[in-house]
Amino acid sequence: MKRYRAAVIGCSRMGGFIDNEVAGSRWHVPPYSHAAGFVACPRTELVACADLRTDVMERFGERYHVPKERQYTDYREMIRREQPDIVSVATQPEPRAEIVIFAAENGVRAIYAEKAMAASLAEADAMVEAVERHGIAFNLGTNRRWSPIYEHMKAAIDRGAVGKLQTLIVYHNGTLFNTASHTFDLLLYLNNDQPVSWVQAHLPNDDVPQTGDILPVDPVGMGTIHFANGVTAHALLTARGLEVEAIGDEGSLTALNDGQEWLYRTRQVIDAGNRKGLVATPFAGVEPASSTLRLIEDLVHALDTGEPTRGGPRVALAGMEIIFGFIASHRRGGARVRLPLTERSLRLQRSVAPHQPKFDVQGAS
Template identity: 40%
Template sequence: MPTTYRVGLIGCGRMGATIDDEVKSGPNAQLFLPYSHAAAIVACERMELVAVCDPIEEKAERIRDRYGAQRAYADYREMIERENLDVVSIATRPGPHAEQVIFAAEAGVKGIYCEKSLCNAVHEMDAMLQACTPRGVKFNYGTQRRYAALYRDARAMIERGDLGEVQAVVANCGISVAQWGHTHAADMMLFFALDSEAEFAQGTVQAEAADWEGDRLTIDPRISNGYVQFKNGIHSYLVGAPGWEFEISGTEGTLRTLSNGMGYSLRQKDEHGELRPVGAPEAIIESGTLRGMEDIVRAIDEDGDTQGNLTLACRSQELIFAIVESHRQGGARVALPLENRALSIAPDHY
């Protein structure tokens, strides 16, 4: 009989447990639900939500009751030490992510699902990798699109050559804050660039010199534009046009995801070299959060890799840091990996 994995949730706020309430009656709710960590864990047949944790004890108890967990804690360390957890799901703000991930890994958990943004500082990524990699922790990052079928099917079209040689990825994601919003955009830029390492990044953010305290940016700045040159030759652009649509262009065609994941359009070159609409595969609409949880189960079962592993999570998070550092340097190219590992985006409330 397949193993059911014991899961503990750290953080009983919006992404941890309640965001489903915001979207369930809205348009296109099927894109998201189950959306929160708790809802996705409960929906995953091979997971059992056995405990939840939040420093606000009343909130933890309320979420324990809502999702049928056995116990509620105020201290995540106590929860991990007592509950013999297989998987920890982290849904706090990014400030404590590194210490939570490291503690869980050192305690012997098999899997971690961690909400974005990954962390507030470059050196925190390094510490998380050092804790998780040698222990074989199966890690998925909370950038849900990369787990959903529509985006994975789009990636499969790219990989089998439907577009020819990919030249550019354009993320039409609007002007939004770096850590809170554009961690999603950065991960899709990476994903559609076939998860390649990056050579350098450039960008413009809405931050002033007075917002810096040494290497710490004290605000989460809005990104106006960004550019990444990947080592596999793909150019990727983050632009101010809204819509959460991603366009991938190659030598033989162009693919664009539509309306934040409700479908896609595909155009391919005809015999005259003109781009013409062609039929694209059916768009499957599903919860990325649930698929991310299921992927952790699969990886633990098979002792395989996850689709949003920690190396990729660090790679996409570092794009955000690099764009911010480029702005600080007057728009200069910033080589990756970053030389300055002390750089942080860390408002007081993050």
């Protein structure tokens, strides 16, 4: 069976070394980084990498057996010379659109892009256009979409375990680009990627300029998301960590501790007067598995069959619309904002040093 040639652009934390930070974690089943996923997948071969930092790239090459002659400081040269089938873009959001568009226009057939999708809605639009025009299989690194745990939760909701879905609640939202890109995508996934009608949000740190096209920080945000099918979602900032709850007219299902535990309650008769209340009901979970590997396998399946991926550029764009919708709502004093936005030029542009990856397993002697 055909093996697909893969290359990673951005050899740092998510590109190659985050596995060291989560070794032994119940929440993150290896492989977790892009490179580790390609090495683990029997249908892919990691053949090249690119990064501006040669020291980081050298350690990446040592770990994943990428020889010096296939380590590039110019990703364009790498794509032209190596002609990979699949490219991972594991950079920060600011340069991502330029890289994805170049890859799409220069022979790459599948792209695994880290989240958030891009630094602006205008750039995300350009990515969608390029990916769709060239027929590229595309997935964004919002990994819970490929987690068996949330796949199991979605299946329960779809078969009516809570009755008619009315409300979704995420109890941990964090910064919009880095963290909420995960939670927003999870809300979209659990609601079958229904269109979002409007959002209403608050950014408590008040560090977002009220005017101008430059966003100098990745802000923390919380708010409400209303879907076209009538479901309302609430993205909260709490200390509970990532927990998500689905509430319907016949019960509720909550994934606790990022899906490690479950609380399932169904509406049942609770007394002689036939009054109903929510009663705890057994709910069997599923074994976790590597969401990174499953995401890559989804790309491989798309390359094999021509079928769409579970993600895709339009799904990624929907998450971006929510991020910028939250910012727009805050700029308008917390007003309700309808999506899609007409203003698409606001751009994340930070002045931060690149993250130094953890080259060794955390806590190891």
